[in-house]
């Protein structure tokens with residue numbers, strides 16, 4: 245996938261879209277060499293990189309800095325940047341300026357959580373040439389309203405609201421919608437009701453694609469393992485074991501060894 249319109253083509257062709265989050269240039273460089281379709285510079289960086297307990301702490305400055313780093317590492321990937329908590333509720337002018345900062349930082353699109361109250365801004369950004377990804381279901385910026393990170397849209401009424409809002413986001417011009425932690429049946433209904441693709445996380449198999457937080461996928465946090473996040477590696481163990489091995493080698497004197505440093509030749513004099 246090379247461009248935002250490719251999202252639509254993938255859904256039309258029935259081909260799954262793959263997306264992972266990323267926050268730094270080193271990891272982005274690795275992703276740039278993979279077949280993953282798209283990178284999300286998620287406001288989850290407030291939690292997994294900066295150690296906060298929710299994404300409420302993410303700021304435009306934070307997201308712009310991470311987006312710049314990811315773009316430097318992944319020049320060839322389609323990058324979506326999250327508009328952080330309340331940054332899109334500051335009136336059209338200031339909210340548009342926040343979106344502009346993320347686009348200038350290297351994003352190809354921005355993502356905005358929830359529907360109600362956001363449609364005018366979404367329409368205005370889309371008209372101005374800024375692709376917008378929607379986000380419904382468990383929208384983590386509203387964790388205080390939900391009383392925790394809980395599965396959403398479990399009742400008929402809530403499911404109906406979600407499908408209606410998904411259609412409203414599509415009508416406003418969103419090119420895709422993230423569905424997070426809603427029952428698989430609800431995700432399927434929403435996906436079937438839309439022409440644009442849905443990207444699921446914790447929503448089962450019937451969305452147009454999947455997104456995972458890269459730290460979860462790589463097993464960076466041994467204490468955090470939500471059931472929807474399949475672990476493809478156990479990097480927390482790999483990192484801890486590597487640092488222990490290094491520390492043992494330093495203490496035993498086996499690091500650094502010959503070949504891992506420079507000695508002056510006999511005829512040279514030390515400065």
Ligand code: KIV
Pocket residue numbers: 265284285286287288289326422424445455457
């Ligand atoms: O910020 C994020 O990582 C996200 C994904 C969970 C979709 O919004």
